[in-house]
Amino acid sequence: MFLPFAGLLGLIVSILIIIILSIKKKRIFRTVISLALCTVLLFPILLTLNVIKFAYPVSINKTNSSITIVWPIKEKSVVGWGGDTVESNLPHVIWxxxxxxxxxxxxxxxxGSPVLEDYGIWNVEVISPVSxxxxxxxxxxxxxxxNTEDFISTEGNHVYIKIEETGTYLLLNHLKKDSVTVKVGEHVNPGDLIGFVGNSGSTSEPHLHIHHQRQDPTKALMPIFAEGLPLYFRDIDGKPMPEKGDIIVPHTK
Structure with missing residues (x-):
């Protein structure tokens, strides 16, 4: 994480040197090379700010340990962001x-309402999608x-599950305060109630965030560098890997 900030400092210094050398009509070739190298170091920051829109370089066809699960909401819902491309899942695919x-x-x-109750997913039940x-x-x-930035942690209230089938992990974030119904060490099955949707953490409005990763999130020193894994859904209308704007109707049993 140090390199992008070193790159930013180097970029500023290189630009200043280029300006000075240009005024003095001296050669700037070496400084231009330094400028280019510093820009490369800045790449992670430019991704974060969406200046460069680039999906994390991994092929879905070469990634093992994908999982197919049930939809975590019993009600008709909408995919705000999802899928495998920058166009359909920009906030996520860069990580x-x-x-x-x-x-x-x-x-x-x-x-844009400031009232939590004005959002359809607020206080909706979240079920376990896996065993x-x-x-x-x-x-x-x-x-x-x-639409505020007063959050304490990025993930907010959450439930993380070690998946029985694969040994990988499912993360569900932004739950409502005092709403989680399960405890650490408890075994859950698909359909079990685990909490309610809230608006905790880094979130612009009430929604449920869900993703699948290889590493144990409780032990990761740098969570954003965990290996994300493909996540598919069964028993829904539509594609197994839904994309932004897709309407999801789960097949309840």
Whole structure:
């Protein structure tokens, strides 16, 4: 993480040197090379700011440990972001850990209202999409007003599950304060209630974030560098890997 900031400093210094050398009509070739190298070091920051729109370089066809799960919401919902491309999943595909993450919404959404109850997914039940063991369960963080940046942690209230079938991990974030119904060490099955959708963490409005990764999120020193894994859904109308704007109707049993 040090390199991008070193690149930023080097970029500023290189630009100043180029200006000075240009005024003095001296050669700037070496400084231009330094400028280019510093720009390369800046690449992670440019990705984060969406200056460069580039998906984390991994092929879905060469990634093992994909999983097919049930939809975590029982109600008709909308994919806010999801899929494998920059166009359909820009906030997530730039990160290794969230390469195939989803944000789930319910109408009404994206209204700009400051009232949490005005959003369709607010306080909606979240069910376990898999069989597995809960490795993290947290719901002490306050829900924030929509379209603000007053969050304490990026993930907010959450439940993380070690998937029985693969030994990989499923992360569900932005749950409502005091709403988590499971405990660490508890075994859950598909359809079990695990909490309710809130607006905690780094979130512009109430929604459910879900993604699949190889490493244990409770032990990772740098969570964003975990290996994100493909995530598919069964028993829904539409594609197994939904994309932005897709309407999802789960087949409840």
């Amino acid at each position: 290794a850990s969230e390469r195939w993450a989803y944000d789930i919404l319910i109408e009404p959404y994206n209204s 597995g063991v809960v490795v993290a369960a947290f719901d002490d963080e306050d829900d924030i007003m929509p």
